[in-house]
Amino acid sequence: DGGITQSPKYLFRKEGQNVTLSCEQNLNHDAMYWYRQDPGQGLRLIYYSQIVNDFQKGDIAEGYSVSREKKESFPLTVTSAQKNPTAFYLCASSIIAYTGELFFGEGSRLTVL
Amino acid sequence: KQEVTQIPAALSVPEGENLVLNCSFTDSAIYNLQWFRQDPGKGLTSLLLIQSSQREQTSGRLNASLDKSSGRSTLYIAASQPGDSATYLCAVRPSSGSARQLTFGSGTQLTVLP
Numbered sequence: 604d605g606g607i608t609q610s611p612k613y614l615f616r617k618e619g620q621n622v623t624l625s626c627e628q629n630l631n632h633d634a635m636y637w638y639r640q641d642p643g644q645g646l647r648l649i650y651y652s653q654i655v656n657d658f659q660k661g662d663i664a665e666g667y668s669v670s671r672e673k674k675e676s677f678p679l680t681v682t683s684a685q686k687n688p689t690a691f692y693l694c695a696s697s698i699i700a701y702t703g704e705l706f707f708g709e710g711s712r713l714t715v716l
Numbered sequence: 717k718q719e720v721t722q723i724p725a726a727l728s729v730p731e732g733e734n735l736v737l738n739c740s741f742t743d744s745a746i747y748n749l750q751w752f753r754q755d756p757g758k759g760l761t762s763l764l765l766i767q768s769s770q771r772e773q774t775s776g777r778l779n780a781s782l783d784k785s786s787g788r789s790t791l792y793i794a795a796s797q798p799g800d801s802a803t804y805l806c807a808v809r810p811s812s813g814s815a816r817q818l819t820f821g822s823g824t825q826l827t828v829l830p
Binding site for chain 1: 721725748750757761765805807816817818819
């Protein structure tokens with residue numbers, strides 16, 4: 604079945620540590636996205652990628668980094684520079700970047716201890 | 717800057733009732749609008765996508781309408797069931813700009829009581 608797989612589902616991190624969240628899609632979509640969701644708020648865009656080896660900052664990119672070496676994969680690293688990293692992280696993809704319908708993975712919940 | 721509002725934030729209805737969820741947006745220059753469902757602790761599931769040229773879209777018991785000029789969309793759920801309990805989010809995509817990324821509302825949490 605085609606879809607988007609995020610791992611791990613739950614992740615605990617000590618302050619000062621970097622962590623990487625995985626996102627893999629087998630939908631053959633060109634565009635991929637990372638969003639952050641906090642309680643009572645709408646989703647906020649962290650980074651997006653229109654095509655392999657290209658990515659752009661979203662609204663809240665500070666303290667995060669990404670790479671897009673393969674079409675299927677778009678990992679997100681939450682660095683120690685992110686001041687408030689505890690959140691629910693959602694990866695999404697669309698056929699093309701600017702107009703396509705968005706499809707989401709199941710999310711990864713990061714908790715900083 | 718586009719703002720998307722969903723009111724009410726929470727809604728409880730008895731099973732079998734027809735209901736309407738609201739989504740309003742401040743900038744009518746949109747390319748499309750998408751409705752999603754989110755179950756607790758899960759990702760978003762796409763329900764309906766309405767292009768700016770369309771007035772409505774239907775899928776099963778769901779019907780979404782779009783009125784660009786008034787900056788409104790509604791999601792109509794017919795004959796609600798307890799399994800419809802979830803948070804419903806809308807998101808709009810602008811029709812211009814370099815990024816044209818979605819702006820999300822905060823959602824309406826729906827509870828359908830058996």
